[in-house]
Amino acid sequence: AQSVTQPDIHITVSEGASLELRCNYSYGATPYLFWYVQSPGQGLQLLLKYFSGDTLVQGIKGFEAEFKRSQSSFNLRKPSVHWSDAAEYFCAVAFGNEKLTFGTGTRLTIIP
Amino acid sequence: SAVISQKPSRDICQRGTSLTIQCQVDSQVTMMFWYRQQPGQSLTLIATANQGSEATYESGFVIDKFPISRPNLTFSTLTVSNMSPEDSSIYLCSVGASGAVDTQYFGPGTRLTVL
Numbered sequence: 001a002q003s004v005t006q007p008d009i010h011i012t013v014s015e016g017a018s019l020e021l022r023c024n025y026s027y028g029a030t031p032y033l034f035w036y037v038q039s040p041g042q043g044l045q046l047l048l049k050y051f052s053g054d055t056l057v058q059g060i061k062g063f064e065a066e067f068k069r070s071q072s073s074f075n076l077r078k079p080s081v082h083w084s085d086a087a088e089y090f091c092a093v094a095f096g097n098e099k100l101t102f103g104t105g106t107r108l109t110i111i112p
Numbered sequence: 113s114a115v116i117s118q119k120p121s122r123d124i125c126q127r128g129t130s131l132t133i134q135c136q137v138d139s140q141v142t143m144m145f146w147y148r149q150q151p152g153q154s155l156t157l158i159a160t161a162n163q164g165s166e167a168t169y170e171s172g173f174v175i176d177k178f179p180i181s182r183p184n185l186t187f188s189t190l191t192v193s194n195m196s197p198e199d200s201s202i203y204l205c206s207v208g209a210s211g212a213v214d215t216q217y218f219g220p221g222t223r224l225t226v227l
Binding site for chain 1: 145
C-alpha cells in the first residue's frame with residue numbers, strides 16, 4: 001500500500017532563516033505529489049503540486065519543492081521564513097486516480 | 113480555484129445524537145470528498161461523493177454511521193450518526209474536478225466535540 005512519511009513532527013525556525021520540510025513516499029510508480037498548509041483554525045490550502053515535468057516546482061508564498069525519484073522524496077523549501085508561515089504542513093500523494101494519502105504533518109514554529 | 117463553505121463551523125453535541133454537516137461550493141464540481149482529522153492527527157478520507165450515485169466509503173467507514181448526500185453538483189452533506197466522544201474531530205470537505213489526480217480544494221472544516 002502507498003504511504004507517506006513526514007519524519008519531522010515539529011520544527012522550530014528563526015524568522016528569516018531557511019526551511020526544509022521532508023516528505024518521503026513508498027510505492028513503485030511515480031505519484032502525484034502535493035504540499036498543503038493548514039493554519040490554526042483554517043482548512044487546507046494548496047501550496048504546490050507535482051504531476052510531471054520539471055522536478056523543481058514553484059508554489060505560492062515563496063515555497064518550492066523538489067521531486068527526487070531516486071530518493072522517493074518531495075521536500076518543501078523556503079529560503080527565508082516569515083512569522084506568518086507558522087502552521088501545520090502536510091505532504092500528500094496520489095497514485096493514478098486513487099485517493100489522496102496524507103502524511104502525519106509537520107508543525108512549524110517561527111521564533112523571532 | 114473553488115470557494116468552499118461549511119456549516120456549522122463548530123458544534124458541541126451530546127453522545128447518541130446526530131449532526132449533519134453541509135458543504136457548499138461556488139461552482140459545479142464532479143467529485144466531493146469528506147475527510148476526518150482527529151485531534152493531532154492527519155487527514156483520513158471517509159468517502160467520495162459523486163452526484164447521482166452512492167458515495168464510496170473507505171475501509172473503516174460505513175454508510176450507517178456516516179450517511180452522505182450529494183443532491184447536485186454544488187452541495188453535499190455528511191451526517192455523523194449516533195455520536196460518541198471518539199467522533200470528536202474536524203470534518204473537512206474537499207472538491208476536485210476529476211478525482212485525486214486533480215487538485216483538491218478544501219473547505220474550512222467543521223470542528224465537532226462530542227460530550
